[in-house]
Amino acid sequence: MNPFDLWGEQMRVDPLPTLALMRAEAPIVRLFNPHQGAPEWRVTRYVDVVELLRDQRFSKDKRKLSDQARSRYFRVTEFDRLDKHMLYADPPQHTRMRALVSKAFTPRRIAELHPSVVEATTRLLDQAERQDSVDLLDALAFQLPITVLADLIGVPVEDQERFREWTRILIAPPSEGDFDALRRMAIEFQQYLEEFLALRRRQPRDDLTSALIEAETHGDRLSSVELMSMVFLLIAAGFETTGNLIGNGVWALLRHPAQLRRLSATPALIEPAIEEVLRYCPPVKNSTGAFALTDVEFRGTLIPAEELVVASLLSAHHDDAQFPEPERFDITRTPNRHMGFGLGLHFCLGAALARLEATVAIGTLVQRFPGLQFAADPETLRWKDGVFVHGLDCLPVTWAAR
Numbered sequence: 001m002n003p004f005d006l007w008g009e010q011m012r013v014d015p016l017p018t019l020a021l022m023r024a025e026a027p028i029v030r031l032f033n034p035h036q037g038a039p040e041w042r043v044t045r046y047v048d049v050v051e052l053l054r055d056q057r058f059s060k061d062k063r064k065l066s067d068q069a070r071s072r073y074f075r076v077t078e079f080d081r082l083d084k085h086m087l088y089a090d091p092p093q094h095t096r097m098r099a100l101v102s103k104a105f106t107p108r109r110i111a112e113l114h115p116s117v118v119e120a121t122t123r124l125l126d127q128a129e130r131q132d133s134v135d136l137l138d139a140l141a142f143q144l145p146i147t148v149l150a151d152l153i154g155v156p157v158e159d160q161e162r163f164r165e166w167t168r169i170l171i172a173p174p175s176e177g178d179f180d181a182l183r184r185m186a187i188e189f190q191q192y193l194e195e196f197l198a199l200r201r202r203q204p205r206d207d208l209t210s211a212l213i214e215a216e217t218h219g220d221r222l223s224s225v226e227l228m229s230m231v232f233l234l235i236a237a238g239f240e241t242t243g244n245l246i247g248n249g250v251w252a253l254l255r256h257p258a259q260l261r262r263l264s265a266t267p268a269l270i271e272p273a274i275e276e277v278l279r280y281c282p283p284v285k286n287s288t289g290a291f292a293l294t295d296v297e298f299r300g301t302l303i304p305a306e307e308l309v310v311a312s313l314l315s316a317h318h319d320d321a322q323f324p325e326p327e328r329f330d331i332t333r334t335p336n337r338h339m340g341f342g343l344g345l346h347f348c349l350g351a352a353l354a355r356l357e358a359t360v361a362i363g364t365l366v367q368r369f370p371g372l373q374f375a376a377d378p379e380t381l382r383w384k385d386g387v388f389v390h391g392l393d394c395l396p397v398t399w400a401a402r
Contacts, residue, residue: 006042007034012382015285016327019044019315028301038072040289040308044315046322048299049287052311053343055298058290060088060346065291069306073289079186085229087237087288087346094345100222101230101349104211110352113148117360120147125368133375133398136250141395142243144361148353149238153231154207155196162192167236193228208234234350242354244283244391245340249274249362251381251395252281254374256329263331263366270363273331274355277362278340279317280329283354285390287311287342313339314390371400 004022005011011018022029027045032038043052052058062070062083086097121144128139146160155163166189197209204210212227222230253260253273263269289308296303303309317338318326341348348354365372375396382393 004029004031004042006031012385015314015383016318019312019318022312023315023319028299030307036073038308040310041303042310042312044312044319046316046319049311049313049316049339050343051299052290052309053287053339053346055296056090057293057296057298058309059090059293060288060290061090061093062088062291064090064293065306069291073291073308079182081190081225082186082229082232084223084225085233086349087233091345096220097222097226097230098349100215100220101212103215104208105349107352109152109208109211110356113152113353114356114360116151117144117148117357118364120144121360121364125364129399133396136395136397137243137247137392138394140361140365141246141250142239144246144357145239145242148357149235152208152353153234154200154205154209155235159192163235163239167239189232190228193231197224197228197231237348238350238353240389240391241283241348242350242357244389245274245277245354245358246361247392247395248281248283248390249277249358250365250372250397251378251392252277252329253362253366254372254397255378259329259331260366260372264370267363267367269331270359270366271355272333272336274358274362275336275338275340276329276331276333277358279323279333279336279338282313282317282338282340282390284340284342284388285312285314286388287313288346288388369399373398 003026004018006018022042022044027048028041028043030039030041033040043049062074065073086094086101089097121140124140124143124147128134128136142164146164149155150157150160150163166185197213200207200209200213204213209231212222212230215221253263259273263273287310289310292303292305292307292309294305296305298309317323317340320326322337323333341351341354375398381395384391384393
């Protein structure tokens with residue numbers, strides 16, 4: 001039996017008490033994932049998480065594992081052509097791919113999206129305001145990033161809802177996944193991307209996909225499989241994580257009315273407010289897993305070769321050894337050295353875009369609707385039963401005091 005239940009209902013209600021107990025009693029602990037059917041290690045203290053994310057004795061590349069270890073941890077082989085991106089690569093392969101993608105994913109390209117993010121936010125809120133109450137996740141938080149991504153990557157508007165369904169399942173499967181559904185959607189997404197990329201090669205446009213196709217460094221380009229995997233990563237990660245960042249931010253502000261009033265009175269606080277959201281309720285609660293390449297002694301604990309190690313970002317962000325009064329949501333907190341976008345080699349390439357969308361969406365919402373409040377008892381809201389992402393199932397809100 002696991003000493004800590006990371007897969008039970010309490011984690012959907014409020015995961016913080018369990019994580020606090022882990023930090024105090026077993027900050028580096030081996031658990032058995034009942035849904036995966038395999039062991040995994042959880043690291044929960046801030047200093048340990050920082051060291052783990054920088055420790056190159058652990059690998060993201062499943063190709064370095066034995067066949068036995070791969071079959072234990074990777075049960076959906078249909079992902080094999082979608083996971084050849086830099087998130088699951090080590091140097092020098094990671095360095096090579098990131099250099100190529102960075103040529104296309106430039107600050108200038110992101111800055112140019114600002115007017116369209118403002119326009120899309122305004123349009124979505126215009127539509128939402130016609131109803132007395134809405135699920136803000138459906139009305140804004142997830143509609144905005146999929147709209148922006150469709151424009152950035154160049155996919156047709158009519159395919160946006162398909163992306164939303166695919167990414168919801170593929171990037172944030174429940175702990176006890178429907179593996180048949182995952183396999184089916186992985187195949188569908190792969191077939192779609194193959195056709196889309198073939199079209200872009202024939203008909204390039206001024207979009208990120210065409211830029212990725214053309215990106216070259218020292219005579220090197222992304223292979224066809226790498227390109228498809230990278231577009232998959234940009235769509236999937238950019239959609240689910242940004243949607244949760246917006247939803248979590250509104251939830252945190254509504255749970256802390258004094259902070260909401262402070263932000264309403266001083267709009268310039270929106271940027272530090274977003275940073276506090278990234279700390280207090282990050283859109284990604286756990287890092288993607290890494291594997292010990294050999295038996296590794298880590299912070300006095302022996303981790304056997306080929307076992308999975310996961311860093312709990314949510315726990316690290318509530319470690320009082322790093323953050324004074326970590327349970328206090330403070331939109332002026334400084335310093336605020338969170339890891340909401342990762343750390344080191346795998347720091348999120350889309351961090352600037354996610355910050356832009358969250359700043360515009362939450363900033364506009366707060367200023368436009370000063371009477372914003374929950375439309376349901378907040379104690380009834382539940383966090384998704386996902387492995388990596390941290391977001392709510394729904395977020396009912398209303399625009400004015402009732």
